Amino acid sequence: MFVNHRVCRGIGLLVVCLVLIIAGPVMAQGPKQGGTFRFAAIAESPHLDQHVTTSDPSTNIAQHVFECLFTYDSNYVPVPMLASGYQEKNGGKLIAINLRQGVKFHNGKEMTSEDVAASLTRWGKFGVRGPILFSHIDKVEADGKYKVNLYFKEPFGPWKALLALLNGGPAIYPKESVEGADAKPIPENKYIGTGPYKFVEQNPGRYALLERFKDYTGRTEPSDGDSGKRIAYFDKLMFIPVPDVGTRVNGVKAGDYDYAEQISGDLYDQLSTDATVKTYIRKGAIIGLMFFNSKAGPFKDNYKLRQAVLAAIDMTPALQAAIGPNNLWKANGSIAPAGTLWYTTAGTENYSQGSKSKAQTLAKEAGYNGEKITLMASQAYKFHYDSCVVIAKQLKDAGFNVDLQVYDWATLVSKRSDANQWDMFFTHHAYVTDPVLYTFMNAVYPGWWATKQKEDLASQFTQVLDPKQRLEIWNKIQTLFYEQVPVAKTGDIFSYDIASPKVDWVGAGAHLTWPRFWGTYFK
């Protein structure tokens, strides 16, 4: 009996052990380190110097290598990243930014105020978005080892949003990387950042390779959007240019890639029910924009004619044709996408009217007599061309003599800088966290919206620090936008990506504007 009892106990223990052995890995499932993550990118990245490029393929990679003083949480609110905090003094004319201590660059050096001041100065002078901020700044000063002071000419509301945007923004490099650097990108051997991954190599046409930075000194708060803890689970990240969308999809299905970006809308219904892939819709909507020429041609100072064009267009069929499934677009007249801080309905009664009769009446009042209107579009972005085909048809039906001219992207960009070569052109805008970053707010951007009313409102908008007051002014700007019609917005467009089912994320908001892979792991 005693023996039997011991035998039973032994068997019981054995069973428990077996259960633990079998179930252990299942129970322990969760984030784990290791592996090489392969990202199928839509295009090759030119270089990773974020100061001087707004290229999306570049930012996809660079966001893992470089960090800014601030970043965005899942609600697109700028929060400290390399900064530990800040104080606004003298009514917003002095911003003192305290830096986190002990932050290491990939070369082992500690980040100090000198590195930050050197990076901000180079970005302010040569950076793509730098002058937007630095035209309001008198001086940047390193104050001790861990503090940087920004002296403004006048208060500037969007300063934090600009310091948080990595794309074309103020990535923090070691002083040695940016000293003497100009508008040309810094060389690869100076790609030294503070991010969770460090740059290894870029093999043109094949891949860009990053590896985990073992001494990464990140934040400790829970991950939220791009803010908080950044844990690098993968040993390596490989970004592979795969220009054909069919190949990107097949590559993920075949197991050759773990993630593929920007899949075409016509495949969405099929892929969202396919068990071999997972679809992810990006939160940051891009917006389709048709610019009017304010400097020359029939639209110069003729707001009524622009209103007539706008009245003729029904955006829904244009979005349907260009994007496809309904959950990938939204016919939204607010410049900022729905659900975001800057969303407002001011002036949107003039959006997407699709009224031939109103268009014809307004065109007659505007003195339009069938002059040729040139609309430029590029097939480099398929949805640009598809949108324009529908818009051109609607405009022709309403009596406008529209000439749709299709170019490659480089030619279109070159032609649009000459005001005598076009009347309208189509492009898109990535999601931005502050309206000051919209291209049409920039008076020197082709389209040249620089009326006195707009410039006055824009000036008030940047000088006010209180978010509520800023929103009120933005309402006025959007109302003016629908009166003077510098641009016609088509709607909000949501890109989507696919991933292998073995890929998972920690935390929310991993798919804001540029998909990022810290906090990502293989199940």
Place this chain on the structure above:
Amino acid sequence: MLYYILRRLLSLLPSLFIMSVLVFSFIHLIPGDPAVILLGDQASPAQVAELKVSLGLDQPIYVQYLKWAAAVLHGDFGKSVFFSQPVAEVIAGRTETSVCIAVLSFMLVLLIGIPIGIVSAAKYNSKLDQFFSGMSMFLASVPTFWLGLNLMTLFSVQFKLLPSSGFPSILQSGDLTNLRYLILPCLTLAAPNSALIIRLTRASMLDVFKEDYVRTARAKGLHELKVVMLHVFRNSLIAVVSALGFTFVGLVAGTVVTETVFSLPGVGRLVVESVLRRDYPVIQAIILFIALLYMLINLLVDISYAWLDPRIRHG
């Protein structure tokens, strides 16, 4: 013969010079600015102008050409505007893929095209000939992107036998098994080119079959295999060799669709992408490279004529 080859090689120099002037002029004539492409949509005109100065693109075109030509004569093709790397390195990185694809596809074209062409001609109007003719018409007319994507879906996605895309460098890794990445692209490329060679071999041989000396050879009781291979096939080779020469160059530089579908880092894709990015130094160097390749292959084809046809050699 040696004198002939030397003379032909020397005659390449003025052709290359003219080609370089034409390419330089044409690429600068089309609208577009590499500085704008590099800086992106948001850059101000002042920033674009500053970068143009930094890249030397603000100077008159003839000054840019002379500087470029002087550097090329010293073996320096300049730096890629897009990659910020020496052009020679950028092109060298792509040449491995293109040469591998071209050689492997070319072998497939030879192995498929010539034997089937011979059999078709020898069995003229038979059921086998009709089958091969139908097959070659199909292969010649099927679009390469369609064939490529279907091969990928079948062998990579469904059966998971072969990689879907990409080509890790053999030179860098030393791993010859990477050649498996090229099986599907080479099959895709070989299909239309084999069809061309089948049709051409068959047609050329059928012409030769009508010659008197073939009738004589048969009349004297020579074995049909000898008639076909020694008298007909060899004498029909001149047209086939000429086509094979151009096929090879096309396989090195003209495979942009296949390279795009299989995401291969080859020369064809580099040409198209560089034109779209207005990466002038890369375009100039690569077009010269392709032109030189065309000229050298032409020379080889001409030399092979002399080898194949004694009348040309002795004449």
